[in-house]
C-alpha cells in the first residue's frame with residue numbers, strides 16, 4: 468500500500484499552468500528598487516488629493532451607517548449612475564457590474580471571453596496586465612502594432628492582419644497607458660468594420676476617459692455592439708486606493724457571466740466606497756475632474772518642453788491620461804537608461820515593459836509638481852548627457 472504522501476503526483480504539486488511564468492511587471496520591479504528620495508516618473512498614480520467632499524462622505528458613511536454587503540453587482544443607485552454615463556447604449560442598470568477597481572473588471576472580462584487556445588489581440592505597446600490576463604485565461608496574446616514612428620497611432624491594416632479564426636477578443640485602450648494617445652472616431656469605425664459579424668469581443672479600457680486635453684474621447688461602445696467597457700474612478704478622482712471600478716456591456720449573457728464571476732471573487736465592492744461614490748457624478752465632482760484635466764495638461768506640456776530644452780530629446784505630445792513616451796533611442800537601450808536614471812534617484816519605466824514597439828523609449832508619468840519634474844529632469848541630465 469502507498470502512503471498518502473507517496474500517492475501524490477509531483478506534477479500536481481506545481482502551480483497550475485495558467486499561473487506559471489506570471490511575474491510582477493517591470494513597472495513594479497523598477498519602482499520597488501527606487502532609492503530613497505527618488506523622483507517618481509514611474510507609477511501611474513495620481514498625486515492630486517482625493518476631493519475633500521468624497522473623503523467626508525466616506526467618513527460619514529463609515530461613522531453613521533451600517534455597512535453590510537451590497538448585492539454582488541453593486542448598489543442599484545450607483546449602477547444606474549454608471550449606466551447613464553453611456554446614453555448611446557440605453558443600458559439598464561443590469562448592464563453594469565461594480566467591481567473592486569477596473570483591474571478586477573478587466574480580469575473578470577478576460578475570464579468570461581477567453582477560452583484555452585483563443586487568440587486575443589493586444590496593442591503593442593500597452594498596459595502589461597492585458598498580457599497577464601490573457602495568459603490567466605489560457606489564451607494566446609497576439610500583438611498589433613501602434614507604430615512608434617507614427618507617434619504610436621492606431622494602424623488599421625496592422626490590426627486587420629492579426630485577425631484569424633482563433634481570435635476571440637481584442638483590446639483597445641484610450642487614452643492610452645503608456646502613450647497618452649487617444650483613439651479617434653475614425654479608428655473605432657475601422658475597428659467596428661473589421662470586427663462586424665465575427666463575434667469577436669472588444670474589451671475597451673476606458674479608465675482614463677475623463678482625463679483628456681482636447682475633445683472628450685469616444686467610447687468604443689458607440690461603434691461596436693460586442694464591446695465590454697472597463698472603467699472606474701481611480702484616475703480621474705485620485706481614488707486608486709478606494710478600488711471602485713466597473714464593467715458595462717449591453718449583452719445580457721456576458722454581463723451576467725461577469726457578475727457571477729465577480730460574486731465568487733470579491734462578493735461586492737466595499738459598501739462605504741460605493742455609497743461615497745454616488746457623489747462622483749455631481750457638479751462638485753465634475754469640477755474636480757476638470758481641475759485634474761487642467762493640471763495634467765499643463766504639466767504634460769511643461770515636461771515635454773523641458774525634455775526638449777534640457778536633454779534635447781523628443782517626447783510624444785500627451786492627448787490624455789498622464790503619460791508621455793520619451794524617445795531615448797539615440798542614447799541606447801531603454802532598460803540600461805532606466806537603470807542609470809534609477810541609480811540617480813529618478814524612477815522611469817523602460818518602454819519594453821509595454822511591448823517591443825516601445826523599445827528605445829521611456830514611459831514618463833507626470834504625476835508630480837512642476838518643481839519636482841524639473842528636479843527629475845536635472846537628475847536625468849546628470850545621469851545621461
Ligand SMILES: Cc1ncc(COP(=O)(O)O)c(C=O)c1O
Nearest residue numbers: 568569570594644674699701712
Ligand atoms: C490602463 C489601465 N487600466 C486599468 C488600470 C487599473 O486601475 P484600477 O484598478 O485602479 O481601476 C490601470 C492602473 O494603472 C491602468 O493604467
